[in-house]
Amino acid sequence: MTEAPLALVVDTHTHLDDTAFDLDRDEVIEASRAAGVRHFVNIGYQPERWESSHALWERHPDIDFAVGLHPQLAGEYNTVLERELKRAIDMLNPVAVGETGFDFSKPTPDLEAQERAFRGQLEIAAAAGLPTIIHQRDASGALIAELDRWPNLAPIVLHSFDGTHRLADWARERGCFVGIGGLATRRGSAPLREVLPRIPADRLLLETDSPYLAPAGSASRRNVPANLSGIAAVLAPLWNMSGEDLCRLTSLNAVSLFGLPAVEGIT
Ligand SMILES: [Zn+2]
DSSP states (O other), X not given: OOOOXXXXXXXXXXXXXXXXXXXXXXXXXXXXXXXXXXXXXXXXXXXXXXXXXXXXXXXXXXEEEEEOOOGGGGGGOSHHHHHXXXXXXXXXXXXXXXXXXXXXXXXXXOHHHHHHHHHHHHHHHHHHTOOEEEEEESXXXXXXXXXXXXXXXXXXXXXXXXXXXXXXXXXXXXXXXXXXXXXXXXXXXXXXXXXXGGSOGGGXXXXXXXXXOOOTTOSSSSOOGGGHHHHHHHHGGGGTOOHHHHHHHHHHHHHHHHTOOOOTTOO
């Protein structure tokens, strides 16, 4: 009996420093590697998470990280935090700024606070020449309008893409990278699966957003990076390819986008 080859893959959006992993973090990371995950990008979305992401990288050099302020926390953005963010970028050597963006799913933080935090981080990303990882919820139009004011940014990642046809077409025109994961596998995501093929395969990234967004059929509500190749197998037919090919292609995209070390076994 021949075993299916292990699909090697990069998980471009994790929160492995989350308390959901406090009891078994190292086991989760080890099981993810055993399931083919060859590199991780952990998202430090507030100052304490910049520290915990950096600490994780010190113990696990295959877990690179981004630093930023989540739009739901935009009310915390001020000149002190901005200075700390610049310092974190200088000192900690992250691969991207984020996640930042717009989230209009709740009444707060208000638009003014979200704009200030988003614009501040875009300016920092532009100055540092780093990619920006964008979180967007119920804010497609405002996101397009804002990013159109910033034509010279380093590459943009639309993480956990859940946008409209219009946002997908805009992203393709702009050359954005688009992160897809467990959300797109869910039964209620049929409209999203209709939009996704508008994104060319050379702009796709795979991500779990662990511990969030467990895929359809998952045994646990807690998502883990080990689920990623299964997610790829479900989504790959949208681009008429195999799960292994989607893993390989998106890993190469991630390596060049984030400047990751070459991933052993993926060429
Ligand atoms: Zn996230």
